[in-house]
Amino acid sequence: MRTAHGTFSLAGHTVHRVDFAPETFTDADLLWLPHHEKFSHAASKRKAEHLAGRIAAAHALKAHGITAVPGTGSSGEPLWPAGFSGSISHTSRCALAVVATNALTGIDCEIMLPAGEAEEIKDGIIGPDEEPLLRAAALPFALALTLAFSAKESLFKALYPAVGEMMGFDCARVTALDDESLTLALTRPLAGFGEGFTFRLPWLREDTMLIALLHSAPAASR
Structure with a gap:
């Protein structure tokens, strides 16, 4: 899937942005996710949006020195590494993620x-x-x-x-x-x-x- 990563600041906090082209998504792209099996039966649109969100989250964690892709909880929530909180949001062509330590974090x-x-x-x-x-x-x-x-x-x-x-x-x-x-x-x-x-x-x-x-x-x- 074609993606482009960038960052911007909102109230002094770094937000990671991934613009993506869902029409370029293929099922092989999903294999990048450690938990890709959970989405094997999802619609292509859902797969592309989830993947873009996790790519943004991986960039956000990397900025903190962590190489990881957040997993997915029972209600679809991101599972962050110990000591970190974060949040992911997306539209049909843009995904955002923000990560913090010792804070409540939510983005939409x-x-x-x-x-x-x-x-x-x-x-x-x-x-x-x-x-x-x-x-x-x-x-x-x-x-x-x-x-x-x-x-x-x-x-x-x-x-x-x-x-x-x-x-x-x-x-x-x-x-x-x-x-x-x-x-x-x-x-x-x-x-x-x-x-x-x-x-x-x-x-x-x-x-x-x-x-x-x-x-x-x-x-x-x-």
Whole structure:
């Protein structure tokens, strides 16, 4: 599969990016993965996206002096080497990965929702107390809603290793949004953090792609 690797900085953290051409993917490419058997029956699109994500993750780990490819847990989550945390996200042609030590880490990239679709699905992403805040932001509502989705996904990826189960979008609510960051507050205790604990997630936009990043110290109880 044809790929190109690069890096960029988001709020002082290095993000590894792999742009890939899924139409060039072949099943032989998947053999690069130690866990390739787990994806032998997946659709070609899924294989290409997973491979690109693991390539980005391998680059991120290499920057820390680790030669490894994260495995895959029972729910599809990346399994990072001891002492490391990380996160992977992808669109249909771009994969991102970030790795850290002694930190909660979550990243998510999304293609901005069309305006009509944003109006149709908003109730599944935000609550009635969040909608006025997003509409009052100096951003198009579709962009703000996509950011809310991406930020919550980033948070859930970061907390999943401690929570161990899927979390609904009602587990956190948007409390602030500007042109640099979005703030989420937990609506219930999760992973050692109490209800109301806030996380600030920097974000950036690249054409139609939105990227949100969570990088935070673990809870004291963990």
